Amino acid sequence: MSCRFRTVPEQREENRAPQILTLSCPSSISLNCKVLKGPEFLNYSMKPVKNMGSFRYVINHGIPHDILSNMVDVGRQFFELPFEEKAKYMSADMHEPVRYGTSFNQNKDGVFCWRDFLKLMCHPLSDDVLPHWPSSPPDFRSAVVSHSRQTKNLYLKLMKAILESLGMVGTTDHEDEDHDDDDDVLKQFEDGSQLMVINCYPPCPEPDLTLGMPPHSDYGFLTLLLQDNTSQGLQIQYEGKWVMMEPLPNSFVVNIGDHLEIFSNGRYKSVLHRVLVNSSRSRISVASLHTLPFDSTVRPSPKLINEENPRRYKDTDFSSFLEYISSCEPKKKNFLESRKLT
Ligand SMILES: O=C(O)CCC(=O)C(=O)O
Ligand SMILES: [Fe+2]
Numbered sequence: 538m539s540c541r542f543r544t545v546p547e548q549r550e551e552n553r554a555p556q557i558l559t560l561s562c563p564s565s566i567s568l569n570c571k572v573l574k575g576p577e578f579l580n581y582s583m584k585p586v587k588n589m590g591s592f593r594y595v596i597n598h599g600i601p602h603d604i605l606s607n608m609v610d611v612g613r614q615f616f617e618l619p620f621e622e623k624a625k626y627m628s629a630d631m632h633e634p635v636r637y638g639t640s641f642n643q644n645k646d647g648v649f650c651w652r653d654f655l656k657l658m659c660h661p662l663s664d665d666v667l668p669h670w671p672s673s674p675p676d677f678r679s680a681v682v683s684h685s686r687q688t689k690n691l692y693l694k695l696m697k698a699i700l701e702s703l704g705m706v707g708t709t710d711h712e713d714e715d716h717d718d719d720d721d722v723l724k725q726f727e728d729g730s731q732l733m734v735i736n737c738y739p740p741c742p743e744p745d746l747t748l749g750m751p752p753h754s755d756y757g758f759l760t761l762l763l764q765d766n767t768s769q770g771l772q773i774q775y776e777g778k779w780v781m782m783e784p785l786p787n788s789f790v791v792n793i794g795d796h797l798e799i800f801s802n803g804r805y806k807s808v809l810h811r812v813l814v815n816s817s818r819s820r821i822s823v824a825s826l827h828t829l830p831f832d833s834t835v836r837p838s839p840k841l842i843n844e845e846n847p848r849r850y851k852d853t854d855f856s857s858f859l860e861y862i863s864s865c866e867p868k869k870k871n872f873l874e875s876r877k878l879t
Contacts, residue, residue, distance in 0.1 A: 594788045595695070595761070600687040602787050607676065608684040609765045612821045614674040616653060616737040622673065626655065631859050634658035634666045651814045652749045653737045659685035659825075660731035681733060688761045688789075688825040689731055695759060695791060696726045696827075703801055705840055726758075730831045730855075734824040738770060741814040749812030749820070754870045755794035756858050757828035762790040768820035774809040795873040796828045799850040802837035809869060831855045850876045 615623070626637035636656045640649040657670060659681070671677050700706045706719040738749040749770055764771060764784040771790065772779040782790055798807045814820070829835060836852040853876050861872050 593791045594782075594785050595691065595791055596785065596788045598691050598789065600691065604680075604683050604687055605763055605787055607680040608763065608823055609821050611674050611677045611680040612655075612735040612737070612823055613765075613819075615655060615671055615677060615735065616739075616819070616821070618673060623653075623655075626671065634662075635669050635671075650750055651738055651741045651744075651747045652812070653739070655735045657681060657733045657735075658730075659733050660689065660729070661830075684763075684823070685731060685733055685825065689827070691789070692731075692759055692761060692825070692827045693723070693726060697723065699759075699797070699801075699805070703804065703838070703841060705838060725829055725833070726827075729758075729827055729829045732757075732826045734826065736812075736820075736822045736824065738812065738814045738820045738822075740816055740818055742816060744814045744816050747814060749814045750810075752809050752811045752869050754807040754809055754873060755792055755824070755826055756796060756855075756872070757794040757826045758797040758800070759827050760792040760794055761825045761827075762792055763823040763825075764790065765821045768815060768818060770812045770814060770820050771822070772811055772813060774811075779811070792824075794826070794828070795870070795876075796835045796853075798873060799835050799853060799876060800838055802841045802846060803849045804841065807870065807873060828855070849878055851878060 623637050626635050628636050628638075630636075634657070637654070638656075639653050655671070658666065662685075667678060667682075670681070697706065700722060706722055736749070741747060752774065762771070764782075766784055766786050769781055769783055771782040773782060774780075792810065793805050793807050795807045797805050812822075832854070834852050834854050837848050837850055842848050858872055861875065
């Protein structure tokens, strides 16, 4: 099975509408290209796609390209620092707002993965935490703050489109309607948490013997993943096979996480993905993970439950997720499995 990209029409960036490229296999269908109408995603409804990897590329998102390249550059420069410098941020405590580490879950992994990471809590971000972020390279903090603000905005636009597709907020074409309820629904996403994970996969002498990250799904609602432009590595599982997500310049891969699967009572599915490594050059990726505020309960939305669609997941929260992964070696989607009612 192979996947190709449909060519995006040549237009000046500022004149193009944001687009979502939906991965669609087998290759005879190639990629569907859905055009979002207007900068505010007017009239757009993103239908849940049954039985299909819910991985999409977002292009033409309006985020200046230098913000994306600076983010990858400062990430790469951070991982090139001497080990003693990076080790200052090492901690086994998953609650630390700044954390450097290795592998996937270094406290529990039986075999380590070929990956280093730096995790930064970007929202909420209190004034007393920022001074603890790496100060080297010198533009590290400003690059991460710019990137996190932009990705948060994009996340909110995508969530609005998803909520419209679920019938939970009105479409923006009926301006005269009362949108107070919609504002309440959207507010919890605005206040939500954001975690930035900068991943570095160094060149590996035996790439076939290891993985950069094992098969997993992300915990939150959406992850916006920026890949460096040159190296491939991310694969998603689709119909039991691994499909390579080629790096597409200035795009984000949008990854649906477990909390959106639970919240949508299974209408959106989180996707299993993994990362391969290579022997020639290190690869950088930056994952921006978004969910509700850390102290909220994530549950199937009551608006989506009725006699025909009974509740399919138990309530959960972020601390249960952390407890779960602190107590066992994470395997595939086993946390989500533990939240299923049937
Ligand atoms: O490096 C990648 O492409 C994926 C990273 C990832 O899945 C994650 O950080 O959760
Ligand atoms: Fe992931």
